[in-house]
Amino acid sequence: MKVGLVLSGGGIRGIAHLGVLQALTEAGIKFCKISGTSAGSIVGSLYAQGMLPYDILQIFLKTKLYKFLRPAFTHPGLLSLDQTRSLFLEHLPHDSFEGLKIPLVIAATNFSEGKLRYFSSGKLIDVVLASCSIPGVFKPVIIEGNMYVDGGVLDNFPIEPIRKDCDFIIGSSCNHLPVVKTIANFRKLFQRAAIMSINSDMENKCQFLDVLIEPEGMGATSVFDVQKTEEIYWLSYNEALKKLNSDEKLQSLISQFQTK
Numbered sequence: 001m002k003v004g005l006v007l008s009g010g011g012i013r014g015i016a017h018l019g020v021l022q023a024l025t026e027a028g029i030k031f032c033k034i035s036g037t038s039a040g041s042i043v044g045s046l047y048a049q050g051m052l053p054y055d056i057l058q059i060f061l062k063t064k065l066y067k068f069l070r071p072a073f074t075h076p077g078l079l080s081l082d083q084t085r086s087l088f089l090e091h092l093p094h095d096s097f098e099g100l101k102i103p104l105v106i107a108a109t110n111f112s113e114g115k116l117r118y119f120s121s122g123k124l125i126d127v128v129l130a131s132c133s134i135p136g137v138f139k140p141v142i143i144e145g146n147m148y149v150d151g152g153v154l155d156n157f158p159i160e161p162i163r164k165d166c167d168f169i170i171g172s173s174c175n176h177l178p179v180v181k182t183i184a185n186f187r188k189l190f191q192r193a194a195i196m197s198i199n200s201d202m203e204n205k206c207q208f209l210d211v212l213i214e215p216e217g218m219g220a221t222s223v224f225d226v227q228k229t230e231e232i233y234w235l236s237y238n239e240a241l242k243k244l245n246s247d248e249k250l251q252s253l254i255s256q257f258q259t260k
Contacts, residue, residue: 001256002032004166006159006209007040009131009152009198011223012232013174014039015060019236020172020213022053027244028257033165035105035118035158037151039174041131045124048102049092057233063087081129081138088125097121106131107151107158111140116154118161134223156198159205168253171212174236175199178217195219210249215239 007017017040036044046056089095097104097120105120108130119127123143130141130148140147151158157173175195183189199219206212215236221228244250 001253002165002167003029003253004162004169005031005034005044006157006162006169006171007034007036007044008171008173008175009036009038009040009150009156010174010218011039011134012226012229013218013221013223014043015057015229015232016174016215016218016236017043017172018053018057019215019233019238020240021047022233022237023240023244024170025053027250027254029170029253030257031102033103033105033162035107035162036131037107037156037158038132038134040172041106041128041151044104044106045088045100045128046091048100048104050101051091057230059091060229081133081141084129085125088128092124095123095125097124097127099124105158105161107155107161108143108148109151109153110146111135111149112146116151117148118158120161152198157202157205159208163208168210168249169208170250171206171209171214173202173212173214174232175219176214176216177219191222192219211243211247213240213243 007014010016021043034044034048043056047053103120105118106127107116107118108127110117126141126143130143131151133139133141133149135149135153140149142148156175157171159169159171162169175198177192177195177199183192216239218232218236221232244254
């Protein structure tokens with residue numbers, strides 16, 4: 001059974017993928033291929049490198065990733081992700097897709113040409129940075145002479161590039177929106193509208209999934225709310241455990257791994 005994993009974008013909410021992976025790893029599920037966008041590309045690359053979910057969480061907690069962000073006022077974005085390169089090199093020293101233990105696909109948006117691109121070979125770290133570069137917040141990353149930005153602009157849940165290679169696909173999404181009756185301010189209005197936009201094709205994508213794990217209400221958390229890092233991890237871990245205990249497809253999958 002070839003099992004694939006799809007990881008959505010979502011800023012700091014991407015920590016939810018680590019909680020989900022913690023539960024899936026404990027259950028003995030192994031993946032043959034992973035795809036991710038934005039925050040999903042960070043989690044995907046470190047997990048594909050062979051790191052355990054809880055250890056990846058400790059990296060986020062100990063390094064305080066946001067301290068690596070530096071102003072880039074002379075560029076078409078407020079912040080630069082350049083200073084994070086040294087952090088990624090520490091954990092991904094080979095800086096290549098080929099050096100990973102699990103094949104990985106990352107979605108990024110070619111801003112120069114206005115096209116989506118899926119990367120699965122060559123240099124890795126620049127692609128991760130590009131996939132995380134939210135337009136207007138972070139400056140674009142130059143790859144092969146073109147500007148690249150957040151993959152979530154055109155594909156926040158990249159299931160397409162792994163569909164044909166997997167017999168069973170699990171999706172982890174961190175953008176579920178709670179029902180609301182009022183909006184407190186313009187910032188929350190804009191954030192909710194943005195999430196609604198990136199979720200617009202989820203119903204279509206879910207038809208190609210075998211299982212979706214999506215912690216309820218996670219979309220209400222700001223993409224930069226780093227204070228909720230550990231809270232998000234454990235909430236998503238518990239949500240994944242509930243799914244493991246209630247979903248017949250997952251239970252059948254787990255039994256196949258246990259009999260090997």
